[in-house]
Amino acid sequence: MQGESSTARDYREIVGAIHIHSKYSDGTKSIEDIARIAGEVGLDFLMVSDHMTLEPLHRGLEGFYGKTAVLIGYEVNDPDDKNHYLVFDVNEVLPSGIKANEYVKLIKEKGGLGIIAHPDEIRTRLVKYPSYPWTDWHVDGYDGIEIWNHMSEWMESLSRWNMLKMAVSPRRVLKSPTGRILQIWDEVNQRRKVVGVGSIDVHAYPYRLGPLRITIFPYKVQFKAIRTHLLLTEPASGDFNALKKAIYRSLRGKNNP
Ligand SMILES: [Zn+2]
Numbered sequence: 303m304q305g306e307s308s309t310a311r312d313y314r315e316i317v318g319a320i321h322i323h324s325k326y327s328d329g330t331k332s333i334e335d336i337a338r339i340a341g342e343v344g345l346d347f348l349m350v351s352d353h354m355t356l357e358p359l360h361r362g363l364e365g366f367y368g369k370t371a372v373l374i375g376y377e378v379n380d381p382d383d384k385n386h387y388l389v390f391d392v393n394e395v396l397p398s399g400i401k402a403n404e405y406v407k408l409i410k411e412k413g414g415l416g417i418i419a420h421p422d423e424i425r426t427r428l429v430k431y432p433s434y435p436w437t438d439w440h441v442d443g444y445d446g447i448e449i450w451n452h453m454s455e456w457m458e459s460l461s462r463w464n465m466l467k468m469a470v471s472p473r474r475v476l477k478s479p480t481g482r483i484l485q486i487w488d489e490v491n492q493r494r495k496v497v498g499v500g501s502i503d504v505h506a507y508p509y510r511l512g513p514l515r516i517t518i519f520p521y522k523v524q525f526k527a528i529r530t531h532l533l534l535t536e537p538a539s540g541d542f543n544a545l546k547k548a549i550y551r552s553l554r555g556k557n558n559p
């Protein structure tokens with residue numbers, strides 16, 4: 303029936319990378335440089351989420367860089383540095399020290415988009431970088447879950463013996479989301495539809511491995527790793543705000559038939 307449902311023909315596919323850290327927190331490059339690198343590998347959009355800051359948004363750095371749209375949110379954590387949560391479509395950072403169940407609720411009330419970050423990660427190898435799993439599954443009101451996070455998979459696969467290989471070829475480890483998170487995602491979806499996204503959690507850390515100075519997870523390598531493809535119902539217009547709205551709408555699962 304006309305106008306009642308969308309068909310595959312109505313969709314426009316765009317490809318982007320989610321969960322990016324810049325020099326505004328513990329990443330290593332400027333938004334401009336990161337966007338340029340994304341453009342070189344043909345990404346349509348980037349979603350930047352620095353820890354507890356929207357400074358790049360307030361500096362007016364959101365927008366198109368060539369053909370790549372850069373959207374800026376932030377990453378929040380609870381007082382124990384667990385329960386990391388990617389927050390978009392907001393203009394203010396919540397005060398620190400709030401518990402997960404409260405900030406999930408507050409972000410929803412403010413009309414923000416929230417994605418549970420690296421929910422099931424296990425890190426045993428690098429003492430300096432402990433794991434930050436999601437622990438409060440009683441919360442409700444989030445829009446999405448990172449069902450595949452490159453940093454988590456990389457950290458879980460890391461052993462004393464493969465460290466050099468893993469550092470040099472960080473994409474080789476990628477296999478799939480874990481069975482653990484897929485089970486949680488399935489359970490949540492029995493109750494309500496929750497979007498699953500793939501994220502890269504890129505920082506491009508400089509790291510010293512014996513005599514070698516290497517960059518763990520360079521932006522360009524990560525941008526060719528886990529990408530999220532969105533199907534938009536809105537036609538391309540070249541208008542940044544329209545595209546941003548369409549991306550957030552899709553990530554909220556509103557484009558699902
Ligand atoms: Zn995190």
Ligand SMILES: [Zn+2]
Nearest residue numbers: 321323377503
């Ligand atoms: Zn992060």
